[in-house]
Amino acid sequence: MNENVLAQGRTAAKGGWLHYFANPGRFLRIVQPALPWLAALSLMLTVTGIVWGYEFAPADWQQGNAVRIMYVHVPAAWVAMAGYAALAICSFFSIVWRHPLADIAAEEIAPIGAGFTALCLVSGSLWGKPMWGAYWVWDARLTSVLILFFLYLGHIALVRAFDNKAHGYRAGAILALVGAINLPIIVFSVQWWNTLHQGNTISLIGPSKIYITMLYPLLVSTLGFYLSFITMVCTAICAAINERKTSALLLAAAERAP
């Protein structure tokens, strides 16, 4: 009897830390005051990275000035994939632990992630025309990123397609988790198959094939893009929580009224 109570107490404490941060009200109290600072920092880093890349970084030996599209294209592509990973993680928490904050986060991540994916596709296409000689080719890398874009769009539509919000969240979470299989395909497509898109330049395990004066602005720009994504998502989540709180208060007031 005593043991049983102890064991139950322990599991509750173990799950406690997870639920501590999954509380929408607590999220609002912690994150909302930080938003202006996050926004200022991400704007500063993004502008620094892009101005550095477009004005001061050297031109490439074979691509000339067209290489500067890299300072937008590459960070946008990384954020598009990281955003989808975040969407899949939120969906996982939503399905297994039914956290309301995970549902809100998934709903707000998808449109922003889709925006970054569109930016990646458009900038890549503008880069492809002068360098490869074609705006679009159906190679494995380009096609898998286009599928990523469609997965984002599908998630946006599916979450909003049900009268009962909970059903929409459940269906969206399943789509996001199934679509996560596309992420390793995007990453390894240039290694598994012959593609027109070149292989990886930046490698976490080996040396990167990029000169340092071009690498630094790329890293600053990447950091700026990541922070911008986080800022946008946090702002959207805070707005969504505030919206739910307001409508709940209005509903309660309407019910109290004689």
Added chain:
Amino acid sequence: MRTPKKRRLTIVLISGLCLAAATGLMLAAFSSTLTYFLSPRQVEIKHPRVGMDFRLGGIVQAGTVHTDVKNGTPTTLFRVTDGRASVPVTYTGVLPDLFREGQGVVAIGAMTKGGTFAASEVLAKHGAAYMPRDVEQALKEAGKWNPRFGPPPPASEWNDMSVKGNNS
């Protein structure tokens, strides 16, 4: 203790494993059609039918590019190689700016009866190395790399090359 959470966790993990296995098998089965282009070696093995459109990819072999201009339209003859085999290619029209000896290209077209690949379109496939012009010059002068014969040496050899007139 089987709580609903643990049950859901098990279901999600098992479905994830099944999905990953199914996708892996599917990609493995379709891997030959997912390839954007055939290399000269694959062309030699597969012998694509004369007149059947496919994409040929590889490096423009050094010293094989000849251009004839007739009525203002250039016709270029070159060989595409992957180091083990090479295929002769003809193309009429203006080539992309990045076309040069040692550059990766993807040509779209079909084999002719004479064993030549008649390209209707040529795309340039640039490498994954990014470096300023000065570094490229320094590498060439140091005899470490000639762009006509393939990709640059590992970055560890050129990332400390001096940059003249570096403005950043």
